Amino acid sequence: MDQNRQGARASYVALAIFVALWVLMPAAIRRLNREAFAEFQAPALHLLGKSRDMATFWEKKSRSTEEMAAAGRDLARINAALEIKLNAMDDVRRENIRLREITRYVVPAEYMSVVARVATRDSSSWWQRIVIRKGRNDGIRPGAPVVFGNNVVGRVTAVHLTTSEVDLVTSPGFRCTAYLEGDDQNRIALVNGVASNSLGTAKARVSVIPHDYTPPAGQPARVFTTGMGGVFPSRLLLGYLDGGTYSTQVGNFKESLLIPSRDLYNLQEVSVLVPLHPNPGEALMQGDQFQ
Amino acid sequence: MTMGWAWLILTLATYPWLIGADLASDVFASSSLTIFVSGACLIAPCRRLRRWQSVLFAACIGFLFEARRPVPDGIVALALVAAAIFLSSNRPLLRNTPGMLRAAVVVNILACLCWYLGAAFIAPVSAAEPASQLILQLLVAGLAGVIVLLPIALTQNAVMDRLGVPPAPETP
Numbered sequence: 001m002d003q004n005r006q007g008a009r010a011s012y013v014a015l016a017i018f019v020a021l022w023v024l025m026p027a028a029i030r031r032l033n034r035e036a037f038a039e040f041q042a043p044a045l046h047l048l049g050k051s052r053d054m055a056t057f058w059e060k061k062s063r064s065t066e067e068m069a070a071a072g073r074d075l076a077r078i079n080a081a082l083e084i085k086l087n088a089m090d091d092v093r094r095e096n097i098r099l100r101e102i103t104r105y106v107v108p109a110e111y112m113s114v115v116a117r118v119a120t121r122d123s124s125s126w127w128q129r130i131v132i133r134k135g136r137n138d139g140i141r142p143g144a145p146v147v148f149g150n151n152v153v154g155r156v157t158a159v160h161l162t163t164s165e166v167d168l169v170t171s172p173g174f175r176c177t178a179y180l181e182g183d184d185q186n187r188i189a190l191v192n193g194v195a196s197n198s199l200g201t202a203k204a205r206v207s208v209i210p211h212d213y214t215p216p217a218g219q220p221a222r223v224f225t226t227g228m229g230g231v232f233p234s235r236l237l238l239g240y241l242d243g244g245t246y247s248t249q250v251g252n253f254k255e256s257l258l259i260p261s262r263d264l265y266n267l268q269e270v271s272v273l274v275p276l277h278p279n280p281g282e283a284l285m286q287g288d289q290f291q
Numbered sequence: 292m293t294m295g296w297a298w299l300i301l302t303l304a305t306y307p308w309l310i311g312a313d314l315a316s317d318v319f320a321s322s323s324l325t326i327f328v329s330g331a332c333l334i335a336p337c338r339r340l341r342r343w344q345s346v347l348f349a350a351c352i353g354f355l356f357e358a359r360r361p362v363p364d365g366i367v368a369l370a371l372v373a374a375a376i377f378l379s380s381n382r383p384l385l386r387n388t389p390g391m392l393r394a395a396v397v398v399n400i401l402a403c404l405c406w407y408l409g410a411a412f413i414a415p416v417s418a419a420e421p422a423s424q425l426i427l428q429l430l431v432a433g434l435a436g437v438i439v440l441l442p443i444a445l446t447q448n449a450v451m452d453r454l455g456v457p458p459a460p461e462t463p
Contacts, residue, residue, distance in 0.1 A: 008380035011342060015372060022365050030364040037358035044310050120313055121320035125424045126410035127361050128323070157361075165359060172416045173361070195411075195418035196323040265321040 035160065042135075042163045049119035049133050111145075111233065111273035114138055119163060121265050125195045128171040128202050130154070132270060135162045144274045145232045151261040152176075152225060152236045153270050164272070168264050169193065169238060170202035177229060178206065178238055181222040183213055188226060191238055191258055202264075206241060209254040215241055223258055233273065237261045297454045298336070298344040302351045304450040305332050308443050309355055312435070323424075324431055327406075328443070329356045330399030331436040333371060335444035337378035338385045338459040339451050349375035356406070366409040367402055374398045382459065392440055399436035400429050 022030075116134035123129065134140055136159050146153040146166045154168040167173050174193040179186050187210050196202040206223060215221035220240035227234025242257040308328060315326040329352045337345045353368025378385060378394060385391050407428055411421065418424060452458075 004380060007342060008376060011346070011376040011380070012373075015369070015376060019369055022369070033354065034358050034364060037354045041355065041358060044306070048310065048314070120317045122313070122316050122325065122360065123320045123323045124325040124407075124410070124428065125323055125418055125421075126407075126414045128320075129359075131359065158359075172414050192416065195414060195416055195421075195424075201321065202323055263321075 038160050042160060045119040045131055045163055046133055049117055110276045112276055114140060114272040114274055116272055117269050118267055128168040130166045132164050135160045135164050137161055139274055140164050140272050141274055144272050146270050146272050148262055148267055148270050150237050152238050169260050170204050176232055177226045179224045179226055182216040204258040206258045207255045297456055298348040301336055301450055302348055326435050327403045327432045328435050328439045330402040331395040331440045332443055333375055333398055334391050334395050335447040337375055339456050342379040345375040345379045346372050362406045363409040363413055367406050370402050370405040392437055395436040395440040396433045399432045403429055403432035
């Protein structure tokens with residue numbers, strides 16, 4: 001019994017020494033350890049995502065021919081409508097290029113789009129994340145914006161070999177600048193994630209809303225990215241203002257909550273917009289990509 | 292030879308349960324709840340493995356949880372290691388099923404408290420109602436500990452039996 005007690009005491013002392021060493025240890029070693037355990041889990045996450053895809057495949061395969069024919073007919077109609085829109089967009093694009101040439105406007109950063117399937121979602125009060133099945137091997141870099149269509153999903157925070165972690169718009173670590181619909185002067189507001197209430201839907205906060213701003217009547221005001229800072233392209237939809245704005249404690253500005261534009265926890269696939277040329281912000285992200 | 296690596300084989304055998312917990316977290320993602328079971332995974336190994344093996348097992352389980360989450364490095368792993376040292380030094384506490392259940396709840400809640408406070412410490416913003424969120428998360432951790440302990444312990448005991456790990460003494 002005494003031997004057991006002595007052994008326990010020795011173990012506690014060893015643990016205390018290890019804790020001290022762990023704290024003093026260079027961050028690179030701790031990061032390597034974290035990366036090793038993350039890589040160990042990557043195949044399981046891939047398997048998880050692929051089995052989910054497989055289940056969806058067999059569920060769809062079990063549909064009747066009539067259902068498939070109806071779905072095909074609907075898709076053909078949607079395609080026709082989109083083709084008309086595409087032609088209209090082509091005109092707008094040509095006009096845009098012409099105006100840029102006239103004003104000698106500097107073209108914003110170009111992006112390479114990497115489509116990735118969602119492996120898992122993970123959230124608590126302090127983080128709202130998804131893990132996607134593409135990583136460093138596919139050219140993804142930390143800090144890259146993640147979108148679904150025209151909607152902002154979040155930003156890549158950590159990149160592993162074959163998986164990446166994405167902080168959602170509602171995650172406390174997320175920040176970006178935004179324009180509000182109905183503000184003709186295009187004044188800049190700030191969007192940042194908030195620590196969410198458990199069992200509540202995660203939302204972000206829009207702050208620094210000008211005092212004289214009034215949202216458009218009859219519909220929730222849309223919030224767009226500004227394109228400043230070089231992370232997100234401009235005019236992507238971040239979400240909608242939730243209800244009315246209210247005054248902050250300072251009193252000079254107003255604040256509101258932001259409802260994300262998509263149901264972020266039901267996404268199956270997202271696009272990562274990797275800048276073709278690394279921007280200065282990425283260097284900063286490299287340092288704290290595991291936070 | 293096999294006995295020396297029992298902790299590693301046991302970690303691999305326990306990993307599907309951790310993936311299962313991740314899947315459950317995925318389901319509850321819209322409610323901002325994480326299903327945490329790492330503490331409950333410690334109980335059965337601490338009854339039968341040697342102390343150093345329990346420590347390595349606990350560290351691996353802790354690091355696996357931390358690897359993909361923004362919590363301070365080592366906080367869960369070190370908390371679980373401390374729990375493993377305590378449990379493997381006080382095996383009479385784990386003599387029967389109620390004792391194991393009690394230990395699973397306590398260890399799971401304490402480890403959950405560690406990562407929650409750690410994540411709060413490094414989070415760039417403060418929470419609106421931190422106490423209610425914390426209590427809810429701890430409740431979920433305690434409940435998860437009770438629900439998953441027996442199936443996890445059954446799996447782990449089966450693996451330890453196959454590895455030839457001596458059974459837990461009835462009167463330690």
